[in-house]
Amino acid sequence: MIDVELIEKYLLGDIAAFNRLVWRWEKQIYNFSWRMCGDPEASKDICQKTFIRVYKSLKKLKDPLKFKTWLYQIAANLCRDEIRRRQKHITLSVENLQNAYEEGAMLPEKLISNPRNSPEFFLNQTNIREFIKKALDQIPEEQRIVIVMKEYQGLKFTEIAEILEQSVNTIKSRMYYGLSALRKVFEQWDIKKEALQYDL
Amino acid sequence: MTCEEAKYLLMDYLYDEMNAENHLEFERHLKACESCSQELANFRQTSQQLQKWDDVPPALNLTFVDQQSRFSASIHRRWQGFFRLDWSWGRRLAVGLAVILLGFSLTNFKAEWKNGDFNVKMSLWPQAAEKQQIADLPLQQEELAAYQKEQLMLMNQMIKASEERQRKAMTMSLINFADELETRRKSDLSLVGTSFEQLQFQTKRELKQTRQSLDGLIKIMQVSSPQSNQKRRR
Numbered sequence: 001m002i003d004v005e006l007i008e009k010y011l012l013g014d015i016a017a018f019n020r021l022v023w024r025w026e027k028q029i030y031n032f033s034w035r036m037c038g039d040p041e042a043s044k045d046i047c048q049k050t051f052i053r054v055y056k057s058l059k060k061l062k063d064p065l066k067f068k069t070w071l072y073q074i075a076a077n078l079c080r081d082e083i084r085r086r087q088k089h090i091t092l093s094v095e096n097l098q099n100a101y102e103e104g105a106m107l108p109e110k111l112i113s114n115p116r117n118s119p120e121f122f123l124n125q126t127n128i129r130e131f132i133k134k135a136l137d138q139i140p141e142e143q144r145i146v147i148v149m150k151e152y153q154g155l156k157f158t159e160i161a162e163i164l165e166q167s168v169n170t171i172k173s174r175m176y177y178g179l180s181a182l183r184k185v186f187e188q189w190d191i192k193k194e195a196l197q198y199d200l
Numbered sequence: 201m202t203c204e205e206a207k208y209l210l211m212d213y214l215y216d217e218m219n220a221e222n223h224l225e226f227e228r229h230l231k232a233c234e235s236c237s238q239e240l241a242n243f244r245q246t247s248q249q250l251q252k253w254d255d256v257p258p259a260l261n262l263t264f265v266d267q268q269s270r271f272s273a274s275i276h277r278r279w280q281g282f283f284r285l286d287w288s289w290g291r292r293l294a295v296g297l298a299v300i301l302l303g304f305s306l307t308n309f310k311a312e313w314k315n316g317d318f319n320v321k322m323s324l325w326p327q328a329a330e331k332q333q334i335a336d337l338p339l340q341q342e343e344l345a346a347y348q349k350e351q352l353m354l355m356n357q358m359i360k361a362s363e364e365r366q367r368k369a370m371t372m373s374l375i376n377f378a379d380e381l382e383t384r385r386k387s388d389l390s391l392v393g394t395s396f397e398q399l400q401f402q403t404k405r406e407l408k409q410t411r412q413s414l415d416g417l418i419k420i421m422q423v424s425s426p427q428s429n430q431k432r433r434r
Contacts, residue, residue: 015266019361022262023368030258044260055264132253150215151250157217172211183246 004064011059018058022051028153029075035148036079038133046078069162072155076145076163083141135185143178146171201229206236214243263361265354 003024009017029050033043053074061070136144145164149155157175161168206229212218213226230237303309307322 015264015357016361018264019262022264023365026258026260026262027255030260031255034256035253044258047258047260048262051262051264128252129254132250147250151247152253152255157211157215169208172208175211176207179243179246182250183242186246186249
């Protein structure tokens with residue numbers, strides 16, 4: 001409801017209300033873009049473009065209650081454009097899994113042997129982030145976007161379906177197969193449960 | 201409920217989006233089916249692993265200001281409109297008119313109809329009275345003042361927005377600093393506690409050893425003292 005109030009104030013001419021709206025959502029949109037594209041600079045760019053589009057088109061939004069899904073729709077489209085611009089084509093294939101294993105091959109030994117004795121390698125946020133990002137890069141984009149929206153943005157299946165303009169069953173199916181694929185990636189890299197649950 | 205049906209409901213259950221009606225039946229199925237229970241546990245584990253990737257602050261300074269002032273916007277529109285003319289005929293017309301008007305203004309062209317007479321005057325230098333009129337131009341001055349006022353308002357808005365952002369950032373920094381300080385204090389206290397425990401343990405051990413030594417010594421003395429008494433009696 002706060003969003004609706006801010007939108008109404010902005011439509012009456014209060015630019016400060018629009019800025020408050022931006023500051024409420026910029027962290028979420030930025031982290032969403034980052035998890036989709038993987039590049040902090042590109043994510044900042046996407047975040048700015050998203051809010052510029054919102055600024056230009058907010059007056060055309062018929063239902064302010066749909067602001068959240070509309071915002072994510074804009075961000076998702078921009079992310080897709082960025083990914084296609086980089087000509088990334090990620091599929092779950094044996095070859096990709098093998099490459100992922102080789103890239104991640106330096107991880108398992110230190111982790112499996114005694115993760116508690118190698119904090120300098122893995123047990124900080126940067127490495128966890130890189131590891132999960134690599135794993136997400138191994139699954140198809142359509143599954144990845146559903147997982148990111150569900151796990152990190154906390155959106156409901158109905159909201160994700162509205163954003164991506166798909167049926168709810170399709171979204172749940174992508175989530176199911178996406179999580180299954182990620183589990184296989186984790187197993188392929190032979191990462192033990194304890195290693196990822198270790199906290200400093 | 202079959203496993204096939206349960207599979208479709210797995211995501212709803214995992215993310216707490218299941219309705220009450222299906223919830224009971226699904227849980228009943230989980231209790232009876234090890235395979236589905238294991239699959240759910242696997243998904244839960246994967247989800248928990250994914251949650252290790254925390255959000256980061258964006259470090260952006262997005263601030264929007266009002267659109268252009270009416271004065272500058274109208275100037276901008278007019279300027280853009282000028283370049284949208286159809287150059288094939290409009291250009292000729294516009295250029296021609298511009299030249300004519302320029303000529304009139306340069307030559308201080310003046311045409312008047314008075315008492316049946318039509319007079320036309322042209323001169324390179326403006327008359328004294330006209331000079332005074334040109335010099336006044338109150339309308340342009342008013343527009344300039346309005347433009348300056350709007351610019352000032354814009355700047356004030358930007359400054360206010362920037363101040364609010366800085367205040368917010370400062371508050372967050374202080375909160376983070378306080379949290380970090382508290383964490384370190386607890387960690388230090390824990391370390392001190394551990395050290396005291398170790399010291400206590402060591403002290404007890406040494407005391408025990410000392411006691412054992414003393415006990416041994418006392419025994420020896422006790423053993424040796426009856427023997428010496430016997431010798432004395434002999």
